Amino acid sequence: xxxxxxxxxxxxxxxxxxxxxxxxxxxxxxxxxxxxxxxxxxxxxxxxxxxxxxxxxxxxxxxxxxxxxxxxxxxxxxxxxxxxxxxxxxxxxxxxxxxxxxxxxxxxxxxxxxxxxxxxxxxxxxxxxxxxxxxxxxxxxxxxxxxxxxxxxxxxxxxxxxxxxxxxxxxxxxxxxxxxxxxxxxxxxxxxxxxxxxxxxxxxxxxxxxxxxxxxxxxxxxxxxxxxxxxxxxxxxxxxxxxxxxxx
Numbered sequence: 001x002x003x004x005x006x007x008x009x010x011x012x013x014x015x016x017x018x019x020x021x022x023x024x025x026x027x028x029x030x031x032x033x034x035x036x037x038x039x040x041x042x043x044x045x046x047x048x049x050x051x052x053x054x055x056x057x058x059x060x061x062x063x064x065x066x067x068x069x070x071x072x073x074x075x076x077x078x079x080x081x082x083x084x085x086x087x088x089x090x091x092x093x094x095x096x097x098x099x100x101x102x103x104x105x106x107x108x109x110x111x112x113x114x115x116x117x118x119x120x121x122x123x124x125x126x127x128x129x130x131x132x133x134x135x136x137x138x139x140x141x142x143x144x145x146x147x148x149x150x151x152x153x154x155x156x157x158x159x160x161x162x163x164x165x166x167x168x169x170x171x172x173x174x175x176x177x178x179x180x181x182x183x184x185x186x187x188x189x190x191x192x193x194x195x196x197x198x199x200x201x202x203x204x205x206x207x208x209x210x211x212x213x214x215x216x217x218x219x220x221x222x223x224x225x226x227x228x229x230x231x232x233x234x235x236x237x238x239x240x241x242x243x244x245x246x247x248x
Contacts (some may be wrong), residue, residue, distance in 0.1 A: 004062035004091075005037045006236050007053055009080060011069060011126075012045030013204035019046065021202035021223040025068065028229035041065070043075045050083045054090060062089045064239050066232050070097040070199060070222075071136035073128030093239035096231045097199075098136050103143035105227050106197050109219040110148070118192035120151040120171045122215065124164045125199045126206045127156030134160050140199065157206040164213040168194050172214075193217060201228070 008026045013019055023040075030038040041053040050065070057063050065084055067076050076095055084092045096102070110121065123144060125137045134154070141154045151174075155167035162170065171194045193216035200207050200221045210218045222228060 002061075003033075003036050004064055004240060005039060005057060006033075006232075007039045007041050007050070007063055007065045008232065009041040009043060009050050009065050009067055009069075010046075010201070011075065012042035013202065014045055015202070015204040015208075018202040018204035018207075021221075022068065025201075025223060025228050025232070028226060029232050032229055032233055039063075043079045050079065051086065054083045054087050057087065057090070060089065062091070062240075063087075064091045064093050064236050066093040066236050066239075067095040068201065068228075068232065069095040070102070070125065070140075070201065071095055071128065071133040073130045073133035077130060077132075091239045091243055093235035095136075096228060096235065098140040098143065099231060100143050101227050101231065102199075102222065103140055103147060105222055105225055106140075106144055106199065106219075107147045109222070110195070110197055113195070113217055113219045115150070115195050115217070115219075116192070117149050119195045119217075120153070120175065120192055121148070122164060122167045122171070122194065122196045123152055123154045123199050124196045124210055124213075125154065125156055127158040127160040129159045137199065144197075157209055164196065164210060168196075168214045195219070198222075 010022045026038055039053055041048055041050040043050055065080050067080055080092050084090045123141045137154045141152055145152050153167050155162045155164045196210050196215045196218045198207055198210055198219050198221045202221050202223045207221055
């Protein structure tokens with residue numbers, strides 16, 4: 001009996017490098033589970049779009065949509081949920097984050113970039129109007145704080161506050177002893193830098209905007225890393241296990 005189809009659903013990007021990284025992630029998922037039918041889909045920018053992929057699935061076969069996204073938000077709760085509801089035997093898995101392994105990967109990216117304990121770190125996520133997304137990012141920030149002693153502030157590229165440029169300005173003010181320093185006195189060393197930790201899967205529009213936010217340094221995105229493929233398969237397996245338990 002064949003395993004249920006895995007639909008690896010990414011946001012989509014106009015960046016050739018970003019698209020290549022996501023393609024490699026999908027290949028990595030298939031490589032970890034030989035014989036598994038892994039299909040491509042997107043919620044924005046690129047084709048094939050998710051509703052078309054779901055509509056084209058073989059009748060009677062179970063499929064699991066795995067969001068290649070880092071938090072719950074509109075795309076998970078609306079776009080993916082609507083596509084899953086449109087077809088019987090189709091399930092939605094949880095997004096890839098938050099997860100302590102993603103925090104460990106961010107820590108690795110910060111170490112690769114030479115970030116020291118004196119540097120202030122902005123955890124930069126894409127952002128969503130859904131408050132659950134911000135809660136997911138704050139949870140990830142707490143996981144990163146468990147690994148590092150830096151001052152860590154979550155910020156967003158769009159649809160949530162603070163914005164990444166505002167967070168950079170706030171930390172600059174703290175470091176210079178400005179009005180915002182009182183509540184975090186001593187939290188930022190005067191010789192430290194302001195660093196943006198890119199909590200994004202791959203290069204693209206949002207990552208490009210981070211370079212314009214005024215920080216001293218921006219880390220590389222999460223991809224490439226085998227951790228993401230492992231997480232995607234765990235989310236797939238968990239969705240199938242939950243569905244099986246619900247039927248029991």
